[in-house]
Amino acid sequence: MTTHPHPSPHRDRGSPPLLLFAVVGAAVAWSIQLLVDYGLAAHHCYPASPPILSAKVPGGWVYPLLAALNIAAIVLALLSMLAARTIWNRTEEEHGGSTHHLLTAGEGRTRFLAMCGQLAGLAFLIAILFDTVAIYMVPRCFG
Numbered sequence: 001m002t003t004h005p006h007p008s009p010h011r012d013r014g015s016p017p018l019l020l021f022a023v024v025g026a027a028v029a030w031s032i033q034l035l036v037d038y039g040l041a042a043h044h045c046y047p048a049s050p051p052i053l054s055a056k057v058p059g060g061w062v063y064p065l066l067a068a069l070n071i072a073a074i075v076l077a078l079l080s081m082l083a084a085r086t087i088w089n090r091t092e093e094e095h096g097g098s099t100h101h102l103l104t105a106g107e108g109r110t111r112f113l114a115m116c117g118q119l120a121g122l123a124f125l126i127a128i129l130f131d132t133v134a135i136y137m138v139p140r141c142f143g
Helices: 016-045 062-090 099-105 109-137
Strands: none
Touching: 016 062, 016 109, 062 109
């Protein structure tokens, strides 16, 4: 009887919580940033039934809070990408071959998830940056 090696022999080099954060951390940061930004900005312009139609809206705390939230989301996305890169580097001996081999062979799932975390982290970081720029480029409470 032939025994096959485990498909992820270096799975112990990246803890499951760190791997989970590496894969979904940036997506969660983007989701929270998008929902909270939208809610705060919308409530700021529409605190009651009639909208505020002037660009000079009272309550100057909203946009500094949005800036802080966006900075926090950017930092979380970067940390998620760093976690994915760390796991990628720790598991480089898991299975030989290039990144293309990793995708086609289906072996080395810890390394595969680390690669997915890096790609997803970059994509969500770009989305967070676009959302951050939009807050300051779109006119405030413009009816």
